Amino acid sequence: MRSGRRARQALLVTGLLAAAWNSDAQELQAQMLQPLELEPVRFGDGVKDSIGVFTDVANTVFKPPGEGPFPATVLMHTCGGLKGPPNVHMKQHAQSLLEAGHVVLVIDSFGPRGFDNCATRVPSHSAGIADAYAALALLAAKPFVDKSRIYQAGYSWGAFVSAHLASPQSARLVGSDLRFAATVANYGSCAFKQYRLVLPDVDRPLLMLLGGRDEELPAAPCFPLLEEMKAAGKPVDWHLYPDATHAWDKPGLQAKGYVYDARVTKDATARMLTFFSANR
Numbered sequence: 001m002r003s004g005r006r007a008r009q010a011l012l013v014t015g016l017l018a019a020a021w022n023s024d025a026q027e028l029q030a031q032m033l034q035p036l037e038l039e040p041v042r043f044g045d046g047v048k049d050s051i052g053v054f055t056d057v058a059n060t061v062f063k064p065p066g067e068g069p070f071p072a073t074v075l076m077h078t079c080g081g082l083k084g085p086p087n088v089h090m091k092q093h094a095q096s097l098l099e100a101g102h103v104v105l106v107i108d109s110f111g112p113r114g115f116d117n118c119a120t121r122v123p124s125h126s127a128g129i130a131d132a133y134a135a136l137a138l139l140a141a142k143p144f145v146d147k148s149r150i151y152q153a154g155y156s157w158g159a160f161v162s163a164h165l166a167s168p169q170s171a172r173l174v175g176s177d178l179r180f181a182a183t184v185a186n187y188g189s190c191a192f193k194q195y196r197l198v199l200p201d202v203d204r205p206l207l208m209l210l211g212g213r214d215e216e217l218p219a220a221p222c223f224p225l226l227e228e229m230k231a232a233g234k235p236v237d238w239h240l241y242p243d244a245t246h247a248w249d250k251p252g253l254q255a256k257g258y259v260y261d262a263r264v265t266k267d268a269t270a271r272m273l274t275f276f277s278a279n280r
Contacts, residue, residue: 033123076157077109107135198236
């Protein structure tokens with residue numbers, strides 16, 4: 001039954017891809033939930049140099065010791081948001097990047113808008129895009145940030161944003177002259193329901209890290225899509241973890257079918273950092 005469902009999803013995406021190559025420049029905007037949410041969240045003015053057990057990482061800039069300039073990464077959360085023990089993984093990812101010499105900004109796209117997770121309300125992807133570009137502008141203005149090396153990494157809902165940011169349409173949507181150097185989508189997908197996530201006009205490096213046992217956002221819609229895009233010269237890369245489920249980096253959620261995998265979590269972070277280093 002599962003294989004049949006995945007086959008139907010793959011056929012749906014193939015049809016969507018065929019239509020995408022003939023669509024107009026409003027393709028991305030046409031997918032957004034209406035009305036568009038283009039007012040970004042606000043970020044803290046201060047800059048911190050460490051992340052402790054009780055540190056609130058939401059919408060705050062963290063930098064390594066020294067003057068820089070450093071590469072920087074914007075992190076975007078899952079549908080679970082940032083509140084609650086299962087979502088401490090975002091703080092852990094921020095810590096890993098900080099230790100690797102990156103300036104880090106973890107966006108909380110939900111809290112400032114008055115809700116904690118997608119069970120309460122599902123925001124338009126336009127909100128995530130607006131937040132990402134606002135974070136990009138903030139970091140680009142910092143003297144300790146290397147403006148040519150600002151990246152974004154998203155998880156699940158945040159991974160949807162990662163895929164959209166690889167398209168120039170995302171910058172046009174919010175009127176940004178700046179673009180991310182590269183983006184990484186962790187346990188996202190290439191299509192979701194009626195939405196195309198990886199658009200045919202991708203022009204910025206995009207790495208898709210996918211779970212072979214992810215039943216929430218299956219990897220199936222990405223194939224042969226990504227292979228065809230790569231062959232056409234598009235800057236897309238991917239890695240499939242055959243035994244990984246959705247949210248492989250979040251312990252304690254087996255009731256949802258999520259199996260924490262420390263090995264995959266570590267490897268995904270390593271692949272992300274290697275990908276960022278290769279795209280500057």
